[in-house]
Amino acid sequence: MSSEENSTRIRILKAAWNLLDSNPGVAARMSDIAKKAGVSRQALYLHFPNRTELFIATTKYQDSQFGVDEMLAQSRAAKTGQERLAAFVLAWGNYIPKIYAVAKTLMVMKETDEDADKAWSERMGDMREGCAAAIDALDRDGDLATALSVAQATDLLWTLLSIATWEHLTQDCGWSQATYIEHMQAVTRGTLIR
């Protein structure tokens, strides 16, 4: 049972998660995380090679806890392309706030850290596949906006649903999560459907 890993490793991951959540973007120090986990700073290096890898592991832990895969699988069930687009916007859009703080940390780190960059790209690559699937379904139905190629439409949807866009609207503009979802549905529909 992986759930039986109620070990130090998990305690560290939870501590990191906690700390990052309470201060989004401000990468916590190793000593802070250690203190929070009730463990020595050096113990962290027993479980993770370095700070970056600890944070990467934290995002993966989050994904496993929340069950991203299951959640996104739901949107795959939709029949028409339009339904699928709406379902994907809803599912991903509501997932962002859950992972925002930790993701943000990686997002900042990727600028200066190669490993963080790679991990981030992979994660966003997965997300892009969801976008591509929705656009493909739309295209198959003949419902894709005529001005856009499939690739361009995918790029556009990928950008509109990016964490940076969510951040700007909710954090900088003060939109509620409900407002965000509502308008994102409208914008994607208006932009991508013929």
Next chain:
Amino acid sequence: MSSEENSTRIRILKAAWNLLDSNPGVAARMSDIAKKAGVSRQALYLHFPNRTELFIATTKYQDSQFGVDEMLAQSRAAKTGQERLAAFVLAWGNYIPKIYAVAKTLMVMKETDEDADKAWSERMGDMREGCAAAIDALDRDGDLATALSVAQATDLLWTLLSIATWEHLTQDCGWSQATYIEHMQAVTRGTLIR
């Protein structure tokens, strides 16, 4: 004459600009900038209180060199709201690549540095005013999309024209500048005009 300040200060600013341009987002070290400017590291502290302020000064220097104000003034000349929107998207959209590298540095730093955050907010606040003016003009003509309040439309335009969005489309998706402008015109029109 402020242009007669072809002094050490300007040499430092140019060195910083140069260095940031050649490696976007990877904040150069003080010693690198000093070397590039042909000056001792400590001389930098004679002209700028710290690293953050040096980078802030660099963005202001860029703006003064490029003449943002004049450029954006052009879009203010448009008669109809629709023309104004198009002109603003074009002007700002083409300004971004010029300032991208230096702006990106500040964008990353704002997460951990209060002064950088403040400077960034101010800059984006100015940009938002341009968005608001375009939306107001649209509203005055009765051309604003019915589903959107003036504030929401401004938020949306502000987000669509954000540097993060430009970065995602051109750097991550590989769009050319021309493609970016073209589609941004289409998306803003489709989203904001009734």
Next chain:
DNA sequence: ATGTTGACTTGACACAGTGTAAATTGACAC
């Protein structure tokens, strides 16, 4: 009981990069 193993701790240190401080040099003004 004794030895072994693994997880964790303690304490020390190397390294990078920022920022501060003090003493010094060279040029120019009056």
Next chain:
DNA sequence: GTGTCAATTTACACTGTGTCAAGTCAACAT
């Protein structure tokens, strides 16, 4: 000459990451 200003050199304090060596402690086997 003296004062002043810009800049230099050298040295150092500080923070945070990552490494290393030695020691503790409990579990488990024999």
